[in-house]
């Protein structure tokens with residue numbers, strides 16, 4: 001702890017706060033996630049944290065937030081994480097209501113690259129949503145919070161907390177699931193970044209309506225969304241996991257290819 005100068009609070013997570021911090025000897029800027037052990041114990045979330053640390057510490061990808069290390073004292077666990085200088089994607093989305101097709105397509109391409117990488121290691125994230133995505137200085141997306149990630153295939157044991165909007169039909173039916181649930185969440189994410197709303201949300205917070213709409217895959221894509229974008233969303237929001245567009249084909253989808261940064265020849 002005394003290796004770091006602690007700076008301002010960046011935000012609050014479920015089990016504690018995140019601070020910007022500077023490692024004294026190197027001057028290296030990090031994000032320090034401070035988790036209260038008593039809180040973790042209360043929610044029986046220690047195992048989830050151990051899994052998060054084990055998985056995220058071993059992943060190396062430009063669109064996955066680095067976990068450099070961790071330490072603890074008798075009251076807190078500290079995670080030393082890569083600092084994402086532009087913060088939560090969610091805040092940027094709320095501020096400008098919805099992103100352009102070019103900006104969304106680039107974020108989805110970055111997500112597809114990261115998911116190809118973790119699925120290649122038989123890891124599934126299971127909690128892809130704007131709140132868990134951060135932006136670095138170069139507007140690169142960083143997947144954070146592997147608290148829900150597991151090694152595929154898996155059967156969910158914990159109750160669902162937070163938004164239900166990103167749950168896949170097989171998660172709603174508590175069916176065995178594999179990495180294809182991240183494909184569903186990628187479709188939900190693409191829809192939300194382009195429209196500003198999640199496809200299955202409804203104005204009130206009726207728990208069952210969202211579940212019913214997910215189970216029936218009942219969503220409508222607004223007219224302002226381009227034909228190519230619609231095609232990608234529909235190919236990911238397939239009830240049958242085996243019918244969802246494989247992650248490698250997302251990277252070569254026309255809507256992704258047409259918005260790629262023109263390579264400087």
Ligand SMILES: Clc1cnc2c(Nc3ccc(N4CCOCC4)cc3)nc(-c3cccnc3)cn12
Pocket residue numbers: 010011012013018031033081082083084085086087088134144
């Ligand atoms: Cl882990 C991790 C690494 N980097 C961050 C980060 N970075 C970050 C940067 C900049 C700004 N600001 C930029 C100017 O306007 C005000 C916000 C916020 C967060 N935030 C969170 C976080 C966590 C929970 C709630 N809210 C934010 C977690 N992080």
